[in-house]
Amino acid sequence: MRTMFTVPTSALTLVALGIFNHTYAAENTLDLPATAVNAAESEGGSTEGYQSKPSATTTRLNLTAQQTPQGITSIKREQLDDFKLNSIRNVLDSTPGVNVQKIETDRTYFTARGFDITNFQYDGMGLPLNGGTLVGDIDMAPYEQVDILHGANGLMSGTGNPSATVNFIRKRPTYDPQANVSLSGGSWDKRRVDLDVSGPLSESGNVRGRLIYANETGNSYLDRYSREKNIFSGMLAFDLSDSDTLTVGYEDQKSNANGASWGALPLTDANGKAIHYHSKSSNIAQPWVYWDVHTTRTFAEWEHRFQNDWTSTLTLTAMEHREDTNMFYIYGDSGSPTGYTGVASKYKGKIRELDGDLSFSGPFNLGGREHQLTVGANVARSKTQEASRFGSASYYTPVELQDALNGSIPRPIYDLAPVDSTSNFTDRQKSIYAGARFNLTDDLHLITGARMLSADSDGENYGTGRDVSIHGKVTPYAGLVYDLTEQYSLYASYTKIFSPQYYLNSQGKVIDPLEGKSYEMGIKGHLLDNTxxxxxxxxxxxxxxxxxxxxxxxxxxxxxxxxxxxxxxGVELQATGELAPGLQVSGGYTYVYITDADNDRGRTFIPRNALTSSVTYKLPSAPKVKVGGTLKWQSKIENDTTPAASQDAYALVGLMASYQIDSHWSTQLNLDNLTNEKYLQSVRYGQSNFGDPRNVTASVSWKF
Structure with a gap:
């Protein structure tokens, strides 16, 4: 495994000492602004347990889950830690209504309500994923919470994809000094270290900092696959006045994988018959294959609080995503003398993105009642450059499947990338938006608004022009919430769907924008003393x-x-919070039925039924002990065009136990796939690796 960058220990020590040297003896006389709280408190959620309020950046109107006329799930830091959800793939795998399709070792699709999730945001900012896929990984070390807003979100996100919007809520600098160090190790030589230090950097606390570092290395149950992740995040917050706070931050995530699969195990042969693999560790990747991903994010946020309870927020972000790969692909081919064809490719790509958002939010009076309004504008620009090189001696070459499984395909010599194997294009978006929550009566609330979007693109995408020009497209949104009682509310919502697309059709032209309509209605409850x-x-x-x-x-x-x-x-059922003293639950059931233009069942690679649940319990007789478990079940799936590429219904069970040794030290054990279930990770493209077998992780943590 190649060596990645590491943050010098001296740098970590200096930052930690800088924070903890400022314990500000005058803290009892500090007059802190109203927002001077930690990340969880600032969003209105409880600091303990699984119940939480969504971030204000998720709904733009600072609504609670019950006030939001759509399904919404918030995964808090406590749940992330309890079940070692260190990757966004793990997080969304634990989210009701979301299906994770690991089509390769380092490339993943996510679907909700039958469609791809493309809107991934960071404190409410970010363009949709290019191509709809996550390449590499997003580690959860820099984040306090993840909000998943189910359904179309054109009002808040700029494009109205009807699946879901995933919003990462960053950890923020705190006024109180705190530190957390965690060490863990597990199956297949997996090792991980996490460091999180936060606190004041000035005696008055008007300057605060936070530093986060994580490193994870390990081999895999898959033959020849190993990976190292390095994560660094630094953030500074400045109280410029009683009304102004400036926050700046930088995040760097690297994922270097050896033995990464491009595609995966072919599930059918050239005649469409199912291929049976005896070993869960089977992998078509060769020893010379690698897939390196490096993503950096920089942001600056200026919040001004007006005396009339209005706030303005100006946010600027920059992202750079780089890939460097050397890959091998295999598929069944009736025209090949061996029955299989292999392709080797060397690829490099770079995406640079800039985003800016200015919004104003606050209350206003109309008709003798107080209401809430948010207005704003957003601009974004993304530039993509790619180049693919192919080895002439192994470009669509007959290969033996067993040779690929054995890792004995020779490394090719690559030709220079031709013009039709390169991309260089720019995407731009501009939008203005407005949303309001009108309190029509004490019990009836109208949430409505619209976003007007313009998008254009230019450049070349693998020899084909990437020309898109859309101006003044309006996406309306409307929802009603009726409070039946203090505990229950009914809601209904409607939105139009509109999202520019950049895929090419069989004529080499960009396909038309995604359009449609989405309806939702339901009931929400806030039970057991609102827990x-x-x-x-x-x-x-x-x-x-x-x-x-x-x-x-x-x-x-x-x-x-x-x-x-x-x-x-479909139908979605969900429960989150404290079911009984010490008993935390988070989970739900989803039923989704998809039909095509001929009213036949479509997208059969998505399970019709799925159940996801996580439970923890603090033992009354031993309050320092917490035990818990997870259950994930889904119904049968199959490839749309090749039914033999299928996966029967299966269930995965996980267990955890932790012990709080004292106020600083704790230890934990996690066991995943208790029954050692053998299952395919995805049948979407007729190829798949097997999922993780039974594995264990042990960890020890120190907190201040």
Whole structure:
């Protein structure tokens, strides 16, 4: 495994000493601004347990889950720590209604309500994922909470994809000194260290800092696969006045993988018959294969608090994403003398993104009642540069499947990248938005608004022009919430769906924007002295021009897609919070049924039924002991065009136990896939690796 950057121990020590030397003896006389609290408190959620209020950046109107006329899930830091959810893939795998499809070792699709999740945001900022896939990983070390807003979110996110919006809530500098160091080790030589230090950097506390560092290394149950992750995050907050706070931050995440798979195990042969693999460790990646991903994010946020309870927030962010790969791919081919064809490729890519957002939010009076309003504007620009090189001696070459599984395919010599194997294009978006919560009566509330979006692109995408120009497209949103009692509320919402797309069709042209309508209605409850949130929702979505994979053509720009029409209907049930003293729950059940333009069942690679639950319990007779478990079950799935590529229904069970030794020290044990279930991670493209077998992680933590 190649060596990655590390943060010098001396640097970590200096920052830690700088924070803890400022214990500010005059703290009892400090007059702190109203926002001078830690991240959890600033968002209105409880500091302990699984119940939490969504971030204000998720709904833009600072709504609670019960006030939001859509399904919403918040995964807090306590749940992340209890079940070692160190990756966004683990987090969304634990989220009701979300299906995680690990199509390769280092590339992942996420779906909700039958469609791809493309909106990934950081404190409410960010363009949709390029191509709809997550490459590499997003480690959770820098984040306090993850909000998942189910359904279309055109009002808040700029594009109305009807699946979900995932919003990462950053950890922020705190006024009180605190530190957390955690060491863990587990199966397949996995080792991880986490450091999180935060506190004041000036005697008055008007300057605060936070430093986060994590390193994870390990091999894998997959043959020849290993990976190292390095994460660094630094943040400074300045109280410029009683009304102004400036926060700046930098985040650096690296993921270096050896033996990474490009594609995965072919699930069927050239005749469409299922291939049976005896070993869960089977991997088509070769010893010379690697996939390195490096992502940096920088942001600056200026918040001004007016005396009339209004606030303005100006946020600027910059992101750079780099990939460097050397890959090998194999697929069943009836025209090959061996029955299989292999492709080797060397790829480099770079994406640079700039985002700016200015918003104003606060109360206003109308008709003798107080209401809430948010208005704002957003601009974003993304530039992508890519180049692919292929080895002439191994470019669509017959290979033996067993040779690939043995790792005995020779490393090729690559030719220079031709023009039609490069990309250089720029995407731009501009939008203005407004949203309001009108209190029509004491019990009836209207949430409404709209976003007007303009988007354009130019440049070349693998030899084909990437020309998109859309101006003044309005996405309206409307929702009603009726408070039946103090505990229960009914809601209904409607939104139009509109999202520019950049996939190429079989003519080498960019397909039309995604358009449609989405409806949702349900009931939400705030029970057991407001410690437990429950919800039930029904939804219906109709979409046109859904990008559906239609094959590969190097001459036309690589992967090609057709625009298909689909309808998605379903039910979501969810519960989060404290069910009984010491008993924390988070989970739910989802039913989704998808049909195509001919009313036949579509997108069968998405399970129709899915259940996800996480439970922890602090033993009354031993309050320092916490035990818990997870259960994840899904129904049968199969490839849309090749039914033999399928996965029967299966369930995964996990266990955890922790012991609080004293006020500083704790230890924990996590066991995943207790029954050692053998299952495929995805059948979306007729290829898949097997999921993680039974594995264990032990950790010890120190907190101040």
């Amino acid at each position: 437990l949130d429950v919800s039930a929702a029904v939804f219906h979505t109709k979409q046109d021009n859904v990008a559906t994979y239609a094959g590969y053509d190097a001459a036309l720009g690589g992967d090609l897609y057709d625009g298909e029409s689909y309808k998605s209907s």
